[in-house]
Amino acid sequence: FNGCVNLSGSLDIPEGVVEIGPAAFNGCISLAGTLTLPSTLKIIGDAENVYTDYHDGVFANCKFVSEIRLPEGLEVIGGGTFYGCENLYGELRLPDGLKAIGLGAFNGCKNLTGSLTIPQGVTVIPENTFNGCWLGGTLTLHDGITTIGSSAFSNNGFKGELRLPKDLEVVSSFAFYNDDFSGELVLPENLHTIGSFAFAYNWRLMGTVEIPDNVISIGGGAFSNCRSIEGFVLPEGLESLRYETSPMDGSNHGAFHDCFGIGRLVCKGTIPAYVQEGALNGVAKDNFTLEVPESAIQQYQTAVGWKDFKRISAYRNLVIRPSMA
Numbered sequence: 001f002n003g004c005v006n007l008s009g010s011l012d013i014p015e016g017v018v019e020i021g022p023a024a025f026n027g028c029i030s031l032a033g034t035l036t037l038p039s040t041l042k043i044i045g046d047a048e049n050v051y052t053d054y055h056d057g058v059f060a061n062c063k064f065v066s067e068i069r070l071p072e073g074l075e076v077i078g079g080g081t082f083y084g085c086e087n088l089y090g091e092l093r094l095p096d097g098l099k100a101i102g103l104g105a106f107n108g109c110k111n112l113t114g115s116l117t118i119p120q121g122v123t124v125i126p127e128n129t130f131n132g133c134w135l136g137g138t139l140t141l142h143d144g145i146t147t148i149g150s151s152a153f154s155n156n157g158f159k160g161e162l163r164l165p166k167d168l169e170v171v172s173s174f175a176f177y178n179d180d181f182s183g184e185l186v187l188p189e190n191l192h193t194i195g196s197f198a199f200a201y202n203w204r205l206m207g208t209v210e211i212p213d214n215v216i217s218i219g220g221g222a223f224s225n226c227r228s229i230e231g232f233v234l235p236e237g238l239e240s241l242r243y244e245t246s247p248m249d250g251s252n253h254g255a256f257h258d259c260f261g262i263g264r265l266v267c268k269g270t271i272p273a274y275v276q277e278g279a280l281n282g283v284a285k286d287n288f289t290l291e292v293p294e295s296a297i298q299q300y301q302t303a304v305g306w307k308d309f310k311r312i313s314a315y316r317n318l319v320i321r322p323s324m325a
Contacts, residue, residue, distance in 0.1 A: 023060075083105070116158075127149035155179075
């Protein structure tokens with residue numbers, strides 16, 4: 001029924017149906033009634049290309065005015081399944097037996113509400129999966145998740161602590177952009193990628209953030225406007241701090257842009273990481289001492305970006321929170 005723009009009313013998929021193929025009702029923009037899915041349903045969309053395509057979403061851009069209810073036996077939600085279904089409403093409860101969610105599956109479903117729990121069988125959250133849903137509740141991630149794609153949880157207004165999975169390796173660009181997480185941010189030790197604007201605009205996040213040893217680059221704007229974070233400890237192998245232009249508003253952001261709360265910055269590397277021009281803009285370089293290995297003080301005093309700090313001294317592994325000072 002792809003592109004049948006004049007079909008109207010509600011859609012009731014009967015019991016017994018176990019699979020709905022890619023783009024089956026894609027673009028049926030006059031379906032503005034309710035959507036009812038059968039309890040027997042196991043697969044929605046393309047189960048083989050779940051992470052590569054969302055242009056063939058089963059119900060993409062349909063106009064259902066309906067509470068979203070997913071069958072308990074559902075195992076696969078294909079790419080773009082509910083893309084642009086902005087009139088679906090209610091709390092999004094993912095079935096416990098779910099094994100895969102496709103990229104852009106709920107992108108733009110802006111009237112969904114409540115908290116979100118990712119089931120144990122889902123280990124990859126692809127790009128744009130929940131972008132712009134504005135759920136507003138809490139987010140629960142299990143430890144088996146390894147990858148969080150670009151804009152996967154952006155623009156959701158999630159509240160409460162952000163507890164990242166122990167097995168997490170990749171936090172892509174804009175992954176948690178413009179949410180409302182609070183509490184101390186702890187990055188898992190297996191993490192090796194922090195994309196641009198990954199945690200940007202979560203101004204309630206706090207603590208001294210220790211960047212894991214496997215991270216070699218921090219993207220531009222990665223922690224932009226996280227103004228309650230008190231400090232960063234950068235690993236020995238860090239190679240670069242980036243500076244990028246936001247596609248959202250065209251503004252330029254360094255890795256720690258407008259992180260006004262920073263009162264401690266530790267660099268463990270004996271070779272100063274490359275600082276792209278502007279990457280440390282917004283860091284109050286007069287307010288605290290940059291801590292570096294004793295043998296590398298002179299290198300930091302002459303390195304681009306690092307030489308702008310007024311005070312550079314040996315790292316003594318002494319932690320004093322600004323609030324205590």
